[in-house]
Amino acid sequence: MDAGTGVVGLIGHPVGHSKSPEMMNRAFRARGLPFVYLAFDVSPQELETAVRGMQALGFRGWNVTIPHKVAILEYLDEVEETAREIGAVNTVVSRDGRLIGYNTDSEGYLRSLVDETGLELAGQRVLILGAGGAARAVAHALAVAGVESITIANRTREKAERLAASLGRKVDARALSLAEVARVAGETTLLVQTTSVGMYPETEAIPIDPSLLHEGMTVSDLIYRPRKTLLLREAEARGARVHGGLGMLLHQAALAFEKWMGRAAPVDVMRDALEEAMK
Numbered sequence: 021m022d023a024g025t026g027v028v029g030l031i032g033h034p035v036g037h038s039k040s041p042e043m044m045n046r047a048f049r050a051r052g053l054p055f056v057y058l059a060f061d062v063s064p065q066e067l068e069t070a071v072r073g074m075q076a077l078g079f080r081g082w083n084v085t086i087p088h089k090v091a092i093l094e095y096l097d098e099v100e101e102t103a104r105e106i107g108a109v110n111t112v113v114s115r116d117g118r119l120i121g122y123n124t125d126s127e128g129y130l131r132s133l134v135d136e137t138g139l140e141l142a143g144q145r146v147l148i149l150g151a152g153g154a155a156r157a158v159a160h161a162l163a164v165a166g167v168e169s170i171t172i173a174n175r176t177r178e179k180a181e182r183l184a185a186s187l188g189r190k191v192d193a194r195a196l197s198l199a200e201v202a203r204v205a206g207e208t209t210l211l212v213q214t215t216s217v218g219m220y221p222e223t224e225a226i227p228i229d230p231s232l233l234h235e236g237m238t239v240s241d242l243i244y245r246p247r248k249t250l251l252l253r254e255a256e257a258r259g260a261r262v263h264g265g266l267g268m269l270l271h272q273a274a275l276a277f278e279k280w281m282g283r284a285a286p287v288d289v290m291r292d293a294l295e296e297a298m299k
């Protein structure tokens with residue numbers, strides 16, 4: 021590091037668990053780029069001050085995580101269409117004094133799903149469990165990618181209805197409560213689990229009755245700790261194809277790297293760094 025070293029980073033609250041510093045710093049070294057990536061714990065009250073500070077210090081950009089993904093919108097000069105539709109930003113680029121917001125979770129999810137499963141998205145009948153921020157990113161990505169239908173099932177049904185309505189004319193979208201998933205499970209070809217159910221340390225929790233899983237399904241769980249949730253283990257036992265959450269984490273980071281650096285990310289190097297950091 022010297023006087024010419026550039027800075028990018030992460031703001032969230034908390035950020036101590038983040039694996040992004042390992043992935044990004046390894047990527048900068050692999051590409052010989054004079055940048056460092058640092059994680060900053062920023063409380064909601066300090067968000068505006070932090071944004072203005074990073075701007076004044078000439079940060080190239082930064083990632084945004086919980087709880088700032090929606091609140092950050094207020095401080096940006098421009099928000100790219102996907103991020104606007106999702107209503108959340110996870111990547112900011114500072115360009116010529118302007119702050120531009122993107123959402124790479126959406127495209128990151130798609131890249132991971134297609135890379136790891138080889139799934140053809142056209143014609144998929146999708147069931148999404150959950151209707152929070154992660155579900156919004158996934159639902160928009162799949163709608164744009166041309167799946168046949170999307171059913172959103174959420175514990176709080178009104179939130180599922182709002183998300184289904186926001187998908188508008190892009191796709192045939194319906195809403196259910198989580199308790200009603202048996203109605204559509206049989207015809208579902210892609211099940212995407214976006215709730216926190218099954219996440220460490222509650223690793224024996226599962227969001228739906230496992231008898232609804234079948235071999236005609238690909239089951240995708242956004243949780244990456246554990247690498248294979250109980251849902252994925254039950255799905256695998258019934259002959260379904262399974263997809264874990266680590267790839268989304270990797271690809272959303274690779275896409276952020278590309279937005280800041282204007283060149284392809286060293287995805288394999290970043291995957292190795294992530295795998296090591298997960299041990």
Ligand code: ATR
Pocket residue numbers: 149150151152153154155174175176177179198214215216217227
């Ligand atoms: P994220 O950004 O990770 O999506 P979020 O926006 O807080 O987080 O959304 C959390 C999702 O997990 C919601 O769909 C939530 O359901 P509610 O809308 O009913 O709260 C779901 N969720 C969390 N805990 C759950 C549980 N124990 N059972 C079922 N769903 C749960």
